[in-house]
Amino acid sequence: MVSFAVSPTEFVLAAAIAATIALVAHRRHLLDRGGAVAATILGPSLVATGGWWLGTILIAFFLSSALLPDSGSGAPSRAWHQVAANGGPALALATIGLAGFEGRLLVAAASTIAATTSDTWATEIGRAIGGTPRSIRTGARVPPGTSGAVSAAGTIASVAGAMFVAILAVILSPIAPMSSLVTPEQAVIIGVCGVLGSSVDTILGATLQASFRCVTCGARSEDPGDHAPGHGMRRISGMTWMTNSMVNLVSALASWLVAFLLTG
Numbered sequence: 237m238v239s240f241a242v243s244p245t246e247f248v249l250a251a252a253i254a255a256t257i258a259l260v261a262h263r264r265h266l267l268d269r270g271g272a273v274a275a276t277i278l279g280p281s282l283v284a285t286g287g288w289w290l291g292t293i294l295i296a297f298f299l300s301s302a303l304l305p306d307s308g309s310g311a312p313s314r315a316w317h318q319v320a321a322n323g324g325p326a327l328a329l330a331t332i333g334l335a336g337f338e339g340r341l342l343v344a345a346a347s348t349i350a351a352t353t354s355d356t357w358a359t360e361i362g363r364a365i366g367g368t369p370r371s372i373r374t375g376a377r378v379p380p381g382t383s384g385a386v387s388a389a390g391t392i393a394s395v396a397g398a399m400f401v402a403i404l405a406v407i408l409s410p411i412a413p414m415s416s417l418v419t420p421e422q423a424v425i426i427g428v429c430g431v432l433g434s435s436v437d438t439i440l441g442a443t444l445q446a447s448f449r450c451v452t453c454g455a456r457s458e459d460p461g462d463h464a465p466g467h468g469m470r471r472i473s474g475m476t477w478m479t480n481s482m483v484n485l486v487s488a489l490a491s492w493l494v495a496f497l498l499t500g
Contacts (some may be wrong), residue, residue, distance in 0.1 A: 241287035241330075247280055250291060254279025257298055266302055270316035278323045286330030286342055289388030289405075289412035293346055294323055296365040296404055297353045306407075321484040322352045325492055340499045342412065343405075347426050347495035350401035351433020355487065358434060362390025373442040384442025384481070391493075398430025425498050428498040433491030442482045446474035 242250070255276045262272040275298070283291030314322075317455060326345040333341035362369065369385035371378050378385045402423045409418035448469040449456050456472075 240284045250280040250283035268313040271314045271319045274316035274319040317481045321481040325488040344492040344495040347429035347491045350398045350430025351491040354394045354398040354430045354434035355437045358390040359393035361393035365389040398427045429491040429495040433487040436490045437487040444478045456477035
């Protein structure tokens, strides 16, 4: 019989917290309706499998993302598949951890959240501060927010986001459902793998990620579903299936795999 990490009462509390955060995020246009529903499901599920330690780290990611300076980019609200790509790997690892390898899998799960935080901070803070990002593939200057590009501000923010999760993992370690506290070595692994995942995201964004152009208005987009309904989108580069959500998912998987191997 599977023993979950929290009691039924704590699960209800986690669900209430997740629903409240999702509602606020939806009203601030950070999540669309589907994204809010996905976050409401993901939050308590992660607490049930990974305990309050992992659930709080995920909450910290969402709250820190919501509090980042407004870049004025007009980015679309996150949909359910984007929420799933950000938190799904951590949930999958925590669920598997119920059957064994708890410590290793939970550190790896935290690393996936560190990767997501690293990438999000890099993108949003880089846009807000400005500067001139350059494509890592061509070296050419590109508009802020372009996938596969880096800037000085974005790079610093990337490292800061990963270390934020690593430090938080140590601070919260007394409530971690492991046999011992999170060690400094494990915290370093979480931070390093977070930056690694963000770097994989950048590399995929510069090489394989799909880019589309609207045949109606000429606008470019990385996700045709985010564009105006009824407008026709044509792929101009990358692989059709390598969407932004898929890039996020692959990056998270890369971070957890390396973290799992390093904690063995």
